[in-house]
Amino acid sequence: MSNSYNRYLGMHRKITRRDFMNGAAMAIGATWLPSFSMRNSPAAQEPQNDTGYYPPTRTGMRGSHPGSFEVAHSLRDGTFWDSAGEPVDTGESYDLVIVGAGISGLSAAYFFREQAGESARVLLLENTDDFGGHAKRNEFHLGGRLQLLNGGTVSIDSPTPYSTVADGLLKKLGVDPPQFEKKYADNKLYRSLGLRSAVFFDKETFGEDRLVLSPERGRKDDDEPAGHQNGWKAFLEKTPLSPQVQRDILRIQTGKIDFMPGLPSAEKKARLSKMSYRDFLINVVKVDPGVIPFYQRRTEGEWGVGIDAEPALDCWAEGLPGFDGMGLDPGAAPHMSYSAAGYANGGFYDFHFPDGNASIARLLVRELIPDAIGGHTAEDIVTAQVDYNHLDRQAAPVRLRLNSTVVRVQNVGPPNSAKEVQIAYASGGKVFRVRAKGCVLACWNMMIPYLCPDLPDAQKKALHYLVKVPLVYTSVGIKKWTAFQQLGIHNASAPGCYWSGVGLNSAMKMGTYRTPTSPEDPILIHLGRTPCKPGLPAREQHKIGRYELQTTPFEVFERNIRDQLARILKDGGFDPARDIEAITVNRWPHGYGYEYNPLFDPDWPEEQRPNVIGRKRFGRITIANTDSAATAYTDAAIDQAYRAINELKES
């Protein structure tokens, strides 16, 4: 690409974005030593105690940010202990140490204190510079106004109803999702401004760049078959798709055709569970192959792979088109993924805070360490400031230590009779040791064999099986959104582009927090990408995607943001060099917990599932995190924490 195009995009512009160290440089060249000062006492000089320490406002590469993963990777590579030296004994002793301060780790601390009492001493160790794990807050101050987006975990949603435990925890935190959805989500703003969804067809995939408004939903005549069909026909005629592809998409979207005539519903479902949606379209619906790019990425947001690697039956449950005339009985069937089975049975509620489930993490921290966060309600948590220097106070019963990667967790003595656990963690270039009566690993499954090399081999193998799903969520601050208004859109899916979609922040009003209502005001937009490699089994695709995320420099993300926004919003007068104010790339090489995929994973009985074998208690060490549930939802993170705490009690 020419320099002049780069200038047009604004690659030279000074904005809040770069950490100067990008992922690739850190992954390849660095030692495991983070950059802050060497020290002997762990708490005395923690960066989180520095004045102005406030990671939610950090921009540039976030999520798995530089400085957070090098220790873990050197442990994986077997080089960590070569240079680490003997851990320094801090002399600290706790009732419980928790590894990982995501929703699962924070919930574990909450449940433990419910059982052991408020004076129980708990230490949470977290390798990144903030708490919340995937539930990450992206905080901006654009034009002097607070604006929030989720850097990861978005919604309180789940394909299955929240358990009594998970729902109970939300209630104790004052969170009532159905009521909150009614009260705080502003579902009318964009509609009142005449904004709709659109699809962006890019020239590399579809032959030319073209933005086309999506078929209108929600109009009265849209509910009528004819209106629905006319809407789709009008949409397709404006696209650069060939006439045959248009006819096929119209057939899939609006036809009521039984593509497996003569078979009972159960048999159809059984067949659909064994073929990908892509194969269903090509071999059963018999579409032109040119149809595939239009649908290929529809499943990425849910499972991290495209339609080549997702069973057609799961796609039916997800609401993908083509099944209307097939007479499939409602409800789940054998050989469905966890999410698809849940959706087939009706799904569950959905609400998100302005910063996603980071608000839940903050509510939990406020319960655990009240001095660190002001306020009293689930409403005021949104605008509350966190005093990070209160998170790790010696006198407090609960301490939360950031920038601390746990590197070894050992029962003291044989696991069956151990009464204590030793935990070593690396921070600031040194390794420290603490002791506890028990330890919950609320970190990622694949990390655990490196932390506990004494685990039985079968358990280590099981822990390695689940490959987390890589994702990247990007928050971009722009000066105004008049271009969106001009084009009449609030979001655009981009089936062929680097980012699979672009959208204005959801409109919300919660307490004193309000997203912008005037297109002349600055706003946040969200872009998402799920790196994968179509054609391979799902876990292989995730591994390739993870590598891609770990080795992509920030500038590549940035350039793709600028290029894509410029092309989508061109006719609305968007100027990428002028209009982009800030960029935060939340990179999650280890994102969603892996859900078994009926196309690739055996249909194990419950007790043989890798997540069940992997999460077994090991002496005074128990295992939480969504990986232990083989799925990726906040209720699972909470439920697994509860189980892990109860297993400690029972041991």
Ligand SMILES: Cc1cc2nc3c(=O)[nH]c(=O)nc-3n(C[C@H](O)[C@H](O)[C@H](O)COP(=O)(O)OP(=O)(O)OC[C@H]3O[C@@H](n4cnc5c(N)ncnc54)[C@H](O)[C@@H]3O)c2cc1C
């Ligand atoms: C982009 C994205 C979007 C999502 N959207 C949703 C959604 O809308 N709804 C939903 O319900 N779920 C969503 N999820 C799933 C999400 O994973 C769970 O809901 C939940 O937040 C997971 O919590 P957790 O505590 O189990 O894991 P995590 O949030 O991953 O927390 C584990 C923590 O352990 C830390 N850790 C790992 N190893 C170590 C170590 N050795 N030492 C110290 N710390 C360590 C990690 O850094 C991390 O902070 C999303 C996930 C991602 C990535």
